[in-house]
Amino acid sequence: MKKSTLLHLRIPFSFYLLPVFLLALAVSGQVDQGNFWISFLILHLLVYPASNGYNSYFDKDEDSIGGLKNPPKVSKELYGVSIAMDIIALIGAFAISLEFALMIFIYGAISKAYSHPSIRLKKYPVIGWLAAGIFQGYWTFILSYIAVTNTNLADVWVASVQIPGALSTFLLLGSYPMTQIYQHEEDTKRGDVTISKKLGILGTFHFTAVAFMFSSTGFFYFFMKEFSLNAAILFGIAMFPVLTYFSYWYLQVRKNTLAANFSSTMRLNFISALMLNSYFIYLWLS
Template identity: 50%
Template sequence: MKNILLHLRIPFSFFLMPVYWFALSQTNHANTGISIGVFILLHLLIYPASNAYNSYYDKDEGSIGGLENPPPVSKELFYVAWALDILAIIIAYFLSGWILALALFIYSSISKAYSNDKIRLKKYPILSWITVGIFQGAFTYLTVIQALDNVSLRDLMQEKYLFPAVLSSFNLLGFYPMTQIYQHEEDAKRGDLTMSRLLGIRGTFLFTAGIFLLVTAGFFFFFQEKEIFDFSAFIVYLLVMSPVLIFFNVWFLKVLKNEQLADYKHTMQLNFLGSICLNVFFVLLFLSN
């Protein structure tokens, strides 16, 4: 049981939490009960199920996201992953309706296609990168918006929903290769040509920097007329995210001298710092509305 709990990697859900807070900050007086329910469904059921399913098929011996020394996996982990997904979908139906239930079903199905050895999207660098970016970003953002504001699927296609959804995806598209940067050896053993392996260590840093320049430009336009407690939302964004920028650049300079420093420890530090800063910013944005 302990090994199963470890492979659920529930704390790892914190890294995906900014998408939820961003969506919540853009809702119009969302129902508190549904807001809490959707939060639980995503972060305590759907994401852990995805982690467990991925761990079952990867059978990593080296460090993975949220687990420096992953324990052996068992068949029970496979069943737990399925049980959590099914439970989440059932609860979603009664909490918000068929749209949320369908959205979680689609998300969990894509997650399984990412890891399952018969399909294994993970071994295709660009396809897996785009898939993760879309479904952990825009798809999740729109799912939360729809459930919390009861938005029709047609109305969900409006620019006011799609633009921040796209920004959410680009955030993930930037972070995702960095989460793979220390796993090149493990991924090579399984024959998975991940985005980070395709780019190389230095290329991963440069690619991520380029994506985040685009994200920053996107947030500049999105936050032009928005304020957080009477301060420009974009300026607050820059200030809150500045520790991430500093850490990223200092780490990159170290890696240029020694690529062995592109390791699990620094990757998790960047992920944790980035998640803290984004969560803080979006919570502030939510509280200021």
């Protein structure tokens, strides 16, 4: 495998997508250990990297992209590897259940529609934004839940599952525009009109701040109701570093919009993922 192919798979970037899986784990109660490991590996070492690679192949970015500051030129190998990883993921998914495999297949299809030039959901601000938020949030939460609990879709239609699933999407719908904030120029070259491009740099910050406030409030009440007041308070404490850095960065951008750059975006992503992952692991273990 070429080094450029491996880099474009951006396997470490799965860390930033891990919170949704861990949230499903935290609210699941009894966990099927075998399914836990299979679903974890399928999502984070196959499905997400395959999606990254497929996206990179068709975008052919020259500037920084999520998890890769200086992307090398893509090759045909990247396309083949991403498709092969999707096929392996789908085969592995049948070891859990037909429903899980079907949901993995649909996730892969949407991720391809997001990037492929014949459809390219990415170029539509609202549709692309909704597709990313729903399928990386609620959809991934539900497929993770049925995997780790070894249940089926008939068992997820309860408030204790639907509410955190919906909240995960709401949180992603708020945070996703921030991942596009430094790519406005590159997106314009390709003709992609992202939600962040529509909102503008400061508008993206304002939009994310409001969405963060509502989703965090929703999570606070959910954790208080389903777990305890202490669990809800700890969630607020876990989110404090995220809010602190976000506020600091916002003030820097107000002074100079060039501060809305790749490095700052990745720093916010890292702090957010680190705190959410840590909190959900604590919640699961406790």
